[in-house]
Amino acid sequence: MDSRSVIGRFFSKIKHGVPEWALSAPSVVWLLLFFLIPSLLVFAIAFRTADPSGGIDDGWTLETIKNVLRPEYVWVLWRTVWVSVAVTVICLLLSIPVGYWISRQNPKYRYWYLLIFIMPLWTNFLIRIFAWRILLNPEGFLRRALIAMGIIPSDVFLLNNIGAVIIVTVYTCLPFAILPIYAAAEKFNYSLLEAAQDLGASRFKAFYSIFLPGIRRGIITAILVVLIPSMGSYAIPDLVGGVNGEMLGNKIAIRASAYRNLPEAAALAAMLSIIITIPIIVLWLRQRRVAKTTGSALKSHVEGGLVK
Amino acid sequence: MKNTLQKTLAGAIAALAMLITGCGPSQPVLNVYSWSDYIDEGLVSDFEKQNNCKVIIDTFDSNEFMYSKLKAGAKGYDVIVPTSYMAKLMFEQKLIEPLDLSKIPNAQKIDKLYLKNLAFDKTMKYSVPYMLGYTCIAYNKGKLGKIDNSWNVFSREDLKGRMTLLDDMRETIGAGLFFTGNKINCVDPAALQKAKEQILKWKKNLAKFDNEVYKIGITSGEFLVVQGYSGDILQAISEAKDLDMMIPREGVSISCDDLVIPVTAQHKDLAYKFINFVCDPKNAARNMAFTCYFSPIPEAKKYAKGFDVDMLFPKSLYTTGQLIQDMGEKNKLFIDTWDEIKLDQK
Structure with missing residues (x-):
């Protein structure tokens, strides 16, 4: 018996005995206690005054907000946004073909293919970043091979620059983009593609205007799960970024530690939260429209779980 | 039926209780909060055996993170190993307590010269010195040959992208201050401006500002010149002969x-015993061999085997080396300078 149906029946059994609010209560309480209240506290601390020994004083001020809106920060902000968007676009370009390909394989082997893409997650995140440092090392095989083949000039380094930050972030985010896209592609009715081709659409046209809209929900989920974590990225720019590789996450960290200025750290964190909220709202509105127009045919439990 | 269930349950609870309390009478636990690889593991197990206790070492990688954790109310540590300027601030903030030196007889063996000339806490009122280190430069002699002993090495454009300065506000600005003829605790805005301009010139040639990967980087050949802490650098040199x-x-x-000793310590007696134990000259010698940092206990030199103690901390540094002080309100000057250095896009 399929394990999913066992779990499904278990939940449907619970559902009949317990009112719906009781089922959602634990997650609501959890989010309230560990997400909403702390976020509000962060917003509040941004308006408090700092004391030089690293504490938070009793006063209130708008200076901190003014200070973090200085033009110099626009650079860091801009870098954070464009790097995250670039990472998201590359992840999508890579994960859509992969998701399509896996979903077209023999069902017996699909999970094995999926496993191959998920396996890297079994190794610790930091260890994988350090592995990339070895791979991209200036004395390493890869750079020397690229120089020998004339692909890059000999004064180009693969490490400690913004390119390295993008490569490593794409690498860490890719499995999270493949999963929802595969989940959507698996439910896609591929006879629609054949129908489109029978009606005269080219293969590309069929892929573009039938398949992509068909897995729209998967794509939206993938965008969210890649874009949001990369905006808050801290360890990757710290470890593989160069002198001008810092992102907003690094600026927040140094304020909470060496600068002993929690209000400024809070103000930057609040700014980051606001920036992240914008794409969420846009995509959420879009997704509602998608849900309305495509109806229940494309609804998938896996996806639903990931969006939350 | 019900009876069997109760019996099984009681049995399970009893088994669980035995598992938890487990191995006979419970041992006291000493919680130490320190830097990574900063004590010889053999010494720790010796101390555990002598005092029939267990030592748990938790590590931090920056004074500031440790401080903000404590300030936020972290409890449960019995001994902490902050840098001097941070120990001073922690004492002022009443996070650590005055020491009873009668419980640390070995504290008498600490170098009087160090206490008189350099230490902030000259009478060991709240702290006992553990290890001394300095900031210096490691370089790849195999590739570069012998190089001039000057901070100006960071101006070398031929090494562009292969050098790092520390990602540390005070140390890195300090290098700029030294090079432009000032002292490390200088808070004159004009001097800081000059130091900043110097570092911005160096920045163009750097791979990155870094505290974490420079040690692996210099050993693997990724970096050719790095600014770093003496213990790390001496360890790296002992690993790679280039x-x-x-x-x-x-x-x-x-x-x-x-x-x-933090005010919230729960095993103060054990904490005193531990401090006295690491200040024993024989133990200090073992620690020096392990960490490559320098113990301010002159007698330890007698027990140092297989390495030259003066290599770890040249005598001249007692007079020429400068200790970083916490500047209190004036810290703002360093913060602004550092921010400008980091944000500069040229």
Whole structure:
């Protein structure tokens, strides 16, 4: 018996005995206690005054907000946004073909293919970043091979620059983009593609205007799960970024530690939260429209779980 | 039926209780909060055996993170090993307590010269010095040959992308201050401006500002010149024979990490015993061999085997090295300078 149906029946059994609010209560309480209240506290601390020994004083001020809106920060902000968007676009370009390909394989082997893409997650995140440092090392095989083949000039380094930050972030985010896209592609009715081709659409046209809209929900989920974590990225720019590789996450960290200025750290964190909220709202509105127009045919439990 | 269930349950609970309390009478636990690889593991197990206790070592990688954790109310540590300027701030903030030196007889063996000339806490009122180190430069001698002992090495454009300065506000600005002829605790805005301009010139040639990967980077050949802490650099040199080090003549900072007892410590007696134990000259010698940092206990030199103690901390640094001080309100000047250095896009 399929394990999913066992779990499904278990939940449907619970559902009949317990009112719906009781089922959602634990997650609501959890989010309230560990997400909403702390976020509000962060917003509040941004308006408090700092004391030089690293504490938070009793006063209130708008200076901190003014200070973090200085033009110099626009650079860091801009870098954070464009790097995250670039990472998201590359992840999508890579994960859509992969998701399509896996979903077209023999069902017996699909999970094995999926496993191959998920396996890297079994190794610790930091260890994988350090592995990339070895791979991209200036004395390493890869750079020397690229120089020998004339692909890059000999004064180009693969490490400690913004390119390295993008490569490593794409690498860490890719499995999270493949999963929802595969989940959507698996439910896609591929006879629609054949129908489109029978009606005269080219293969590309069929892929573009039938398949992509068909897995729209998967794509939206993938965008969210890649874009949001990369905006808050801290360890990757710290470890593989160069002198001008810092992102907003690094600026927040140094304020909470060496600068002993929690209000400024809070103000930057609040700014980051606001920036992240914008794409969420846009995509959420879009997704509602998608849900309305495509109806229940494309609804998938896996996806639903990931969006939350 | 019900009876069987109760019996099974009671049995399970009893088994669980035995598992938890487990191995006979429970041992006291000493919680130490320190830097990674900063004590010889053999010493720790010796201390555990002598005192029939268990030592748990938790590590931090920056004074500031440790401080903000404590300030936020972290409890449960019995001994902490902050750098001197941080120990001073922690004492002022009443996070650590005055020491009863009668419980640390070995504290008498600490170098009087160090206490008189350099230490902030000259009477060991709240801290006992543990290890001394300094900031210096390691370089790849195999590739570069012998290089001049000056901070100016960071101006070399031929090494562009292969050098790192520390990602540390005070140490890195300090290097700029030294090179432009000032002292490390200088808070004159004009001097800081000059230091900033100097560092911005160096920045163009750097791979990155880094505290974490420079040690692996210099050993693996990724970096050719790095600014770093003496213990790390001496360890790296002992691992890779291509490497050498130099102490820039314009000046270097020195730092000392101290043993302190937080006010919230729960095993104070054990904490005193531990501090006394690591200050024993024989143990200090073992620690020096393990960490490559320098113990301010002169007698330890007698027990040092297989390495030259003066290599770990050249005598001249007692007079020329400068300790970083916490500047209180004036810290703002360093913060602004550092921000400008980091945000500069040229």
